[in-house]
Amino acid sequence: MSDYFADTSASLVSVAKSFHARGWLLGTSGNLSVVVQLDPLRLAMSPSGIDKGELTADQLLSIDEDARVVSEHNAKPSDESLLHIRIVRERGAGAVLHTHSVWNTIISDLYASEGGVTIQGYEMLKGLQGVRTHDHAEWLPIIENSQDMPALADVIGKTLNEHKAAHGFLILRHGLYSWGDTLAQAKRHIEILEFLLETLGRMLFIKQNRMQL
Amino acid sequence: MSDYFADTSASLVSVAKSFHARGWLLGTSGNLSVVVQLDPLRLAMSPSGIDKGELTADQLLSIDEDARVVSEHNAKPSDESLLHIRIVRERGAGAVLHTHSVWNTIISDLYASEGGVTIQGYEMLKGLQGVRTHDHAEWLPIIENSQDMPALADVIGKTLNEHKAAHGFLILRHGLYSWGDTLAQAKRHIEILEFLLETLGRMLFIKQNRMQL
Amino acid sequence: MSDYFADTSASLVSVAKSFHARGWLLGTSGNLSVVVQLDPLRLAMSPSGIDKGELTADQLLSIDEDARVVSEHNAKPSDESLLHIRIVRERGAGAVLHTHSVWNTIISDLYASEGGVTIQGYEMLKGLQGVRTHDHAEWLPIIENSQDMPALADVIGKTLNEHKAAHGFLILRHGLYSWGDTLAQAKRHIEILEFLLETLGRMLFIKQNRMQL
Amino acid sequence: MSDYFADTSASLVSVAKSFHARGWLLGTSGNLSVVVQLDPLRLAMSPSGIDKGELTADQLLSIDEDARVVSEHNAKPSDESLLHIRIVRERGAGAVLHTHSVWNTIISDLYASEGGVTIQGYEMLKGLQGVRTHDHAEWLPIIENSQDMPALADVIGKTLNEHKAAHGFLILRHGLYSWGDTLAQAKRHIEILEFLLETLGRMLFIKQNRMQL
Numbered sequence: 001m002s003d004y005f006a007d008t009s010a011s012l013v014s015v016a017k018s019f020h021a022r023g024w025l026l027g028t029s030g031n032l033s034v035v036v037q038l039d040p041l042r043l044a045m046s047p048s049g050i051d052k053g054e055l056t057a058d059q060l061l062s063i064d065e066d067a068r069v070v071s072e073h074n075a076k077p078s079d080e081s082l083l084h085i086r087i088v089r090e091r092g093a094g095a096v097l098h099t100h101s102v103w104n105t106i107i108s109d110l111y112a113s114e115g116g117v118t119i120q121g122y123e124m125l126k127g128l129q130g131v132r133t134h135d136h137a138e139w140l141p142i143i144e145n146s147q148d149m150p151a152l153a154d155v156i157g158k159t160l161n162e163h164k165a166a167h168g169f170l171i172l173r174h175g176l177y178s179w180g181d182t183l184a185q186a187k188r189h190i191e192i193l194e195f196l197l198e199t200l201g202r203m204l205f206i207k208q209n210r211m212q213l
Numbered sequence: 214m215s216d217y218f219a220d221t222s223a224s225l226v227s228v229a230k231s232f233h234a235r236g237w238l239l240g241t242s243g244n245l246s247v248v249v250q251l252d253p254l255r256l257a258m259s260p261s262g263i264d265k266g267e268l269t270a271d272q273l274l275s276i277d278e279d280a281r282v283v284s285e286h287n288a289k290p291s292d293e294s295l296l297h298i299r300i301v302r303e304r305g306a307g308a309v310l311h312t313h314s315v316w317n318t319i320i321s322d323l324y325a326s327e328g329g330v331t332i333q334g335y336e337m338l339k340g341l342q343g344v345r346t347h348d349h350a351e352w353l354p355i356i357e358n359s360q361d362m363p364a365l366a367d368v369i370g371k372t373l374n375e376h377k378a379a380h381g382f383l384i385l386r387h388g389l390y391s392w393g394d395t396l397a398q399a400k401r402h403i404e405i406l407e408f409l410l411e412t413l414g415r416m417l418f419i420k421q422n423r424m425q426l
Numbered sequence: 427m428s429d430y431f432a433d434t435s436a437s438l439v440s441v442a443k444s445f446h447a448r449g450w451l452l453g454t455s456g457n458l459s460v461v462v463q464l465d466p467l468r469l470a471m472s473p474s475g476i477d478k479g480e481l482t483a484d485q486l487l488s489i490d491e492d493a494r495v496v497s498e499h500n501a502k503p504s505d506e507s508l509l510h511i512r513i514v515r516e517r518g519a520g521a522v523l524h525t526h527s528v529w530n531t532i533i534s535d536l537y538a539s540e541g542g543v544t545i546q547g548y549e550m551l552k553g554l555q556g557v558r559t560h561d562h563a564e565w566l567p568i569i570e571n572s573q574d575m576p577a578l579a580d581v582i583g584k585t586l587n588e589h590k591a592a593h594g595f596l597i598l599r600h601g602l603y604s605w606g607d608t609l610a611q612a613k614r615h616i617e618i619l620e621f622l623l624e625t626l627g628r629m630l631f632i633k634q635n636r637m638q639l
Numbered sequence: 640m641s642d643y644f645a646d647t648s649a650s651l652v653s654v655a656k657s658f659h660a661r662g663w664l665l666g667t668s669g670n671l672s673v674v675v676q677l678d679p680l681r682l683a684m685s686p687s688g689i690d691k692g693e694l695t696a697d698q699l700l701s702i703d704e705d706a707r708v709v710s711e712h713n714a715k716p717s718d719e720s721l722l723h724i725r726i727v728r729e730r731g732a733g734a735v736l737h738t739h740s741v742w743n744t745i746i747s748d749l750y751a752s753e754g755g756v757t758i759q760g761y762e763m764l765k766g767l768q769g770v771r772t773h774d775h776a777e778w779l780p781i782i783e784n785s786q787d788m789p790a791l792a793d794v795i796g797k798t799l800n801e802h803k804a805a806h807g808f809l810i811l812r813h814g815l816y817s818w819g820d821t822l823a824q825a826k827r828h829i830e831i832l833e834f835l836l837e838t839l840g841r842m843l844f845i846k847q848n849r850m851q852l
Contacts (some may be wrong), residue, residue, distance in 0.1 A: 016267065022236070023448070023621070025614070026550075026617035026618065026620070026621045027550065027614045027617035027618035027621060028553055028554040028614050029550055029553055030547070030620075051610060051613065051614065053444065085378060086353035086436035091469075100549065102621065102624050102625050102628060103552075104626050105548065106625060106628055106629055108569070109443070109629065121386050122240075122318065122386045123242070123313065123358060123384070123386060124240065124242055124318075124386070125386035127240040127241055127242055131238065132360070133360050134358050134387065139378050145549060145560050145561070147558070147559050172551070173284065173523060173547050173548045173560065174547060174560065175549060179308070184264060188240045188241050188264065189240070191239035191240035192239065192242075194239070195236070195240060195242075195313070195315065196297060197238045198315050200317060201313050201628075202315060202319055202414075203319055203322065203632075205418075231692065235662070250662070254797055302678065309653065320652075334812050335744065335812045336668075336739065336810070336812060336813035336814060337665075337666065337668055337739060337744075340666040340668055345786070346786050347784050347786070347812065357825060400690070401666045401667050402666070402688065404665035405665065405666035405668075406664035408665045408666060408668075408739070408741065409664070409742050412741045412744050413744060415741060415745055415840075416745055418844075426672060437704075449661070449834070452763075452830035452831065452833070452834045453763060453766040453828070453830035453831035453834060454766055454827050455762070455763055455766060455831075475828065479657065479828065490776035526762065526834070527762060527836045528834065528837050528841060529837050531761065531763075531841055532841055533840060535842065555741060571762060571773050573772050573773070597762070598761070599760050599761045599762060599773065600761075600773065601762065624815045627841075631844075
């Protein structure tokens with residue numbers, strides 16, 4: 001496992017720096033994980049309170065299915081580790097990524113009363129695993145924010161069960177979660193959803209104005 | 214050909230990384246090609262499903278006039294290879310680039326009902342090959358999106374014939390295609406058209422509001 | 427102190443380059459300081475009129491509690507050194523950072539008549555030192571701009587006393603100040619506040635339009 | 640002169656790459672010059688049609704007071720070399736920079752009918768050479784675009800004479816010119832004016848909407 005953990009950690013750090021540069025992980029926000037062993041479950045997980053632009057591979061924690069640190073670190077895992085583990089369990093994901101962008105925050109707010117947002121008709125959707133056409137309608141659920149992590153994990157579990165085709169979800173005024181079979185797929189999903197949320201936000205705005213004319 | 218292929222591939226990778234950094238090739242979207250031999254036709258082409266920010270020269274495929282891989286790769290060429298080949302045939306292009314940006318997506322949507330968008334009066338237009346003055350009116354056709362690539366290639370062929378002066382075209386809610394005699398010229402055309410589409414999008418928005426006052 | 431000054435200086439330069447790249451320190455604007463000694467007080471401070479994208483560690487000045495240069499530099503410390511020192515005194519800060527961003531300039535203008543702006547309900551707020559929940563309401567005071575630095579320092583001192591929970595403040599059409607126990611914490615606070623001010627600016631705009639519908 | 644030319648060229652390349660990364664010199668647009676000798680006048684000038692993100696020091700041309708190439712280059716100097724030379728003559732500038740940004744294009748269009756735009760009340764203005772307070776009102780003239788370079792140079796000469804305090808000017812739907820005693824000062828001026836034009840553009844937009852409420 002140790003070589004695999006090292007390789008995976010380097011890739012995770014590279015994704016973290018790339019997303020930080022785009023402004024999606026500012027101020028130590030967001031977190032990233034990769035499954036490095038299935039039985040018993042072990043995740044390489046970004047620690048709490050770390051600048052993602054300065055993250056190093058040796059800062060990554062190995063955590064178990066209860067989000068306890070099993071590596072020899074004094075660092076605290078992210079509070080949201082439980083959410084990562086729930087997503088891994090529900091989706092069989094190999095990697096889970098969580099970003100805080102300006103546009104995902106805005107869309108989560110604007111569509112909160114509708115419980116989610118449908119994204120349809122964009123070629124970009126084809127990059128989501130299993131999607132074959134731009135006609136695909138992606139429903140991105142929006143979940144109420146909470147500081148009670150076990151409760152939030154349960155809401156996420158329930159939401160993922162209700163929306164089995166969803167490739168991600170938003171937490172209200174908080175951020176975006178997506179995942180993939182591999183880290184590369186999870187990264188791809190985040191880039192696609194962030195792109196579409198920005199497009200949606202800017203389009204919505206222009207169309208509102210058009211309607212007034 | 215092999216040295217030329219290697220040099221060209223390195224340049225293509227550099228363009229891919231630059232455009233990915235600008236957010237124009239997120240989530241493995243977009244694709245890039247350069248003609249490396251005319252007879253029989255050979256293109257160096259980005260493979261399907263690859264992160265353009267992580268692209269390496271040895272991942273580039275050599276494809277023939279029917280978009281079949283002729284190099285010893287197991288990788289699949291982009292679905293849109295047929296579109297690249299059609300553009301090379303119609304325009305005698307030496308390179309074809311295709312980007313997915315937020316602003317080209319938005320403009321393709323806002324002007325879809327008009328079948329295209331005219332861009333006129335900007336100094337930036339002078340950077341398009343053969344354009345001598347900012348008074349130039351560039352008509353950028355907008356094509357309906359489709360997953361039927363041979364059919365889409367035919368629509369593109371027809372569109373390029375109808376609009377012989379066009380330096381690029383948009384596919385609805387999908388992206389921008391442009392090309393050039395060389396890779397450097399194609400890159401220049403993409404940068405110019407992306408700049409103008411963003412300018413147009415922001416201007417349109419402000420002018421709509423102005424009209425209301 | 428000399429080793430510590432060197433290490434700290436390298437970190438300060440890294441923060442400066444990162445913020446300059448994001449467009450928060452354009453045109454030699456903004457300034458940065460770290461406390462390198464408490465008694466007597468010594469700050470490592472960015473000099474006046476230096477391009478923050480080209481800043482080098484050996485350009486940093488050591489200044490005393492009256493903003494006099496105590497290192498062997500001919501350079502002039504930033505005019506705003508007195509403001510940094512006042513913040514260090516009032517908050518016991520270990521580092522003070524000041525950015526000029528487009529969005530902090532805009533928000534300082536839009537909310538000036540209210541004397542400040544409340545930011546509430548965003549998960550990002552949890553990254554501010556001592557904040558435990560997204561329900562936290564952060565009051566960011568807005569201070570009138572002035573070229574009289576001792577007078578401005580007094581207004582800042584008074585403002586910090588009145589708003590003891592504030593993690594930063596805005597100066598009208600001028601910029602954002604934030605601080606932290608450490609440079610890393612101050613950087614985190616700036617990134618969080620800049621993110622929230624951009625989000626607020628974009629949201630406000632969309633919501634204004636919504637109200638019209 | 641040769642050593643000085645080499646040092647200056649390296650700095651000019653660094654500025655070009657930085658501005659290209661910000662999207663201010665896309666598609667071979669814009670140009671940059673530094674005075675390397677006063678009598679007879681010699682400028683190091685970016686050549687025509689070069690990608691500013693790929694510019695190298697040995698591509699820079701040495702041109703004389705009539706914009707003729709005096710170095711052993713086959714390359715063509717930028718069409719706008721005459722404008723640079725006029726600015727050097729009128730202002731005694733040591734460096735002239737010209738950028739094409741989305742926001743300077745937009746502002747040049749929105750304020751064209753007024754012949755210019757006043758920027759007042761921003762702290763950023765203090766970074767313009769000789770400006771002591773944010774209360775300063777900077778008048779940025781807007782000039783009609785033209786492909787007749789000698790005629791355009793004359794209009795610029797006349798404009799600079801009429802507005803002796805101006806630190807830059809806009810050409811309609813074309814771009815921004817600024818300059819400085821040194822390259823560093825010219826870079827500072829461009830960064831400041833680009834920042835202020837973006838701020839103005841976004842503010843104007845929000846305020847228009849506010850007026851409607």
